Amino acid sequence: MDFKESGIMYAIAAVVIAFVIVQSVFFIVKAWKRAKELGITKETLKNTVISSALFSVAPALSILTTVIVLASALGIVLPWIRLSVIGNLAYETVAAQSVLDVFGVSLSTEVSDPAQFGAVAWVMTIGSCFPLVLLPFLCKFVHKKIGAAVNKSEGSSKVGDVLSAASFIGIISAFIARAINGKTSDGVGDAGFMSICVLVSSIIFSLVLETLCTKYNLKKLQPFAMPLSMFGAMGVAILLNMFAPESLVSFTWWG
């Protein structure tokens, strides 16, 4: 049996997965109890759960894609572990490639030396663990300082509302800007015709669904509006890829 997919690797994966789930359940239970004390309705909490679960399906499948991409070199279990704890789409690929560069191999070749495999595991771990070192020292400080600043500005309700909206918009703007003009490190999904069409479609789907929910008081549809808009736009990407001229589909600003 391939050492990368041996029993011990699956056992390690099981421990990591169990840890992530137990931690998530712990925080959900604590927050749920506090929400009840704060008078947040059961319906709001239920909608939060449904919407968040649905919303996570497509990005999770996208993460799964990275697991599969890395699996050709590292087996399926290590990428699975790394993308279940701290990992992210871009980081793990870069970290793995950096180690394999040292050994003069690439991600397109299977790692057959356990020592190289161990080195990959170490670099992926050390490179990504820094936030966990920072959080115990920094999180409370940042949370309190920024919280105090926002609460101060909320003395004027209008300023508070505007700054709150602005910070949300700032986050979303980064991703909108990337869809309009960004470039990926591997050249897949660079900004251009497809990214802009998908972006505009999802905005249109979202606005249409929001209007329908408001106009016809469709409260049950509301938690599904956001995931449905996202899936709709992903469907547009598939249709464009099938039916639009190749020159348009492959057009990006970055050539």
Next chain:
Amino acid sequence: MKKNKLTERTYFDKVHTWGRIWSVTALAVLVAVPVSICLYFNVWPAAQDVFKALIKVIPLYWGTAVIEVITYTPMLGAGGTYLSFVTGNISNLKLPAGLNAMENAKVRANSEEGEVISTIAIGVSAITTTVIIAVGVLLFSPVLPYLTNPDSVFAPAFTYVLPALFGALGAGYFKKNWKIAIFPIVIGCLVLVFAPTLVVGTLLFITIVAAMLGAMLLLKLKWI
């Protein structure tokens, strides 16, 4: 009123205590992975090989980590932050999940209501993702390459998942606050002209600052 403030402080303090314990435990679990691999297979990679690779990775990712902790913490809330940094995939999953939930529940990120809603949304998102990846790996790994390989009919859907996600998330905000939205998007696009592959954590920091400054200016000019 005084009692409420006291209760609020106590809850946040508790979250930070839990969060610190979980972060340290997560760090131990994380480091245990390569340790277990090396112990079991009895292979210890040469320190200089690991160091050579780390020297390329650390300046970028450790620097970004500092920016990310400062940027994400006010947005995700305390519980959401501790959870997100353990489970990862923040910008493409946990952050939008938290923002979407707070928007739907009509609560502010920095309020205690925002704190609990964000934590629940991020917790559910983490469980959903973990389960989907686990099921995908265990049951569907033989067929998944056919769905996700570049020639698959579904491939474009996954390639453009982020524009689809943030377009849907941003639509409502942009409709209500289009004057605030223009400036950070323009700044983001301009930055990308000069640094097209800039990491998300750094770009986020720039666009958030741009959005806040732009909004303050609009307020001062009484345009909003």
